[in-house]
Amino acid sequence: xxxxxxxxxxxxxxxxxxxxxxxxxxxxxxxxxxxxxxxxxxxxxxxxxxxxxxxxxxxxxxxxxxxxxxxxxxxxxxxxxxxxxxxxxxxxxxxxxxxxxxxxxxxxxxxxxxxxxxxxxxxxxxxxxxxxxxxxxxxxxxxxxxxxxxxxxxxxxxxxxxxxxxxxxxxxxxxxxxxxxxxxxxxxxxxxxxxxxxxxxxxxxxxxxxxxxxxxxxxxxxxxxxxxxxxxxxxxxxxxxxxxxxxxxxxxxxxxxxxxxxxxxxxxxxxxxxxxxxxxxxx
Numbered sequence: 206x207x208x209x210x211x212x213x214x215x216x217x218x219x220x221x222x223x224x225x226x227x228x229x230x231x232x233x234x235x236x237x238x239x240x241x242x243x244x245x246x247x248x249x250x251x252x253x254x255x256x257x258x259x260x261x262x263x264x265x266x267x268x269x270x271x272x273x274x275x276x277x278x279x280x281x282x283x284x285x286x287x288x289x290x291x292x293x294x295x296x297x298x299x300x301x302x303x304x305x306x307x308x309x310x311x312x313x314x315x316x317x318x319x320x321x322x323x324x325x326x327x328x329x330x331x332x333x334x335x336x337x338x339x340x341x342x343x344x345x346x347x348x349x350x351x352x353x354x355x356x357x358x359x360x361x362x363x364x365x366x367x368x369x370x371x372x373x374x375x376x377x378x379x380x381x382x383x384x385x386x387x388x389x390x391x392x393x394x395x396x397x398x399x400x401x402x403x404x405x406x407x408x409x410x411x412x413x414x415x416x417x418x419x420x421x422x423x424x425x426x427x428x429x430x431x432x433x434x435x436x437x438x439x440x441x442x443x444x445x446x447x448x449x450x451x452x453x454x455x456x457x458x459x460x461x462x463x464x465x466x467x468x469x470x471x472x473x474x475x476x477x478x479x480x481x482x483x484x485x486x487x488x
Contacts, residue, residue: 233257252277262367275300276367285366285375299375299398323454323477325395326372330454330477334363334379334388343388347381359383359485360391371395374475380482394476403462406473407444410460413475414446417456425449429459440464453480 228241234257242251248271252263259277266272270291276284281303323330334343348362363379371377380392399406418426427447434441445459455478463469478486 228254278302284371325393325475325477326370326374326377328377328379328390328393330390330393331479332390334381334390340388343381349383357485360482380478391482392476392478394474397473399471399473403460403471406460406462406471409473410445410458413473414458417448417458418446421448421456422451423448423456424451438464438466441467449480454478455480455483 226239228236228239230236233241233243233254236254236257239254240252241254242249243254248265248267250259250263250265252259253261255261258280260279261277262275263277264272264274272289273282273286274289275282275286278284279302282300283302284300286300328334328337343363346363346365348364349358351362360380360382363381365371365377365379366375374395375398376396378392378394378396379390380394381388382391397406397409414428425448427449428445429447430444432442433439434443441462441464443459443461445457448456450456455476457474457476457478459476460471460473461469462471
């Protein structure tokens with residue numbers, strides 16, 4: 206198994222969503238839809254198997270202490286992958302059929318989606334999340350403590366990395382209101398991660414910012430370019446566009462260039478927010 210080198214990142218969300226039985230029997234080729242451990246020459250894999258192959262969420266622990274966690278399909282890395290080094294450093298990348306992907310979606314498809322709907326990867330902004338998942342799944346993946354800097358815990362997050370759900374993007378983040386049993390989607394974001402390729406991130410941001418500016422009626426447009434992010438570490442920066450629509454919803458399209466000191470990855474993020482959520486985050 207090959208080892209991969211990634212840009213330093215803190216992975217915010219990771220979740221294994223399936224409840225399956227433990228694998229039984231010595232013949233690993235017969236393991237199907239089960240959780241098991243399989244030894245290799247240079248390490249061990251712990252995770253889900255389908256038809257004897259790594260398929261689903263799992264982790265590889267190498268003999269030298271390196272750990273790879275993430276999503277596999279047909280024995281190959283497919284989706285979000287996290288690497289944890291023996292010194293505790295963490296890095297992240299996105300893979301398709303075992304190969305790293307700089308950009309996780311087709312810009313023409315995104316153009317088509319943004320021209321018609323307030324949606325990301327098939328999830329429609331301000332829908333009920335119950336239209337897509339049951340309540341147990343929502344609560345299992347909820348992060349009620351994410352906005353730890355906010356005294357008012359009005360909102361919480363749900364993050365998904367599984368390519369089954371993320372589709373055009375590499376991570377989908379929902380923001381829901383606490384104690385709202387309708388589970389209305391007050392915010393939805395799609396992320397694409399970049400590894401040592403911030404120029405592609407900037408190009409993508411400009412393309413999508415142009416698309417949303419063209420296809421949505423807005424009353425306020427704010428083009429933001431921050432060369433140094435002083436409150437973080439004076440080494441990170443971001444650039445992008447905020448649109449306040451005539452219906453008061455907010456669309457943001459941003460590229461984030463994080464320094465290694467922050468422990469975060471460079472990424473592009475497209476977001477839809479209700480005005481109330483946008484004000485709450487800013488304030």
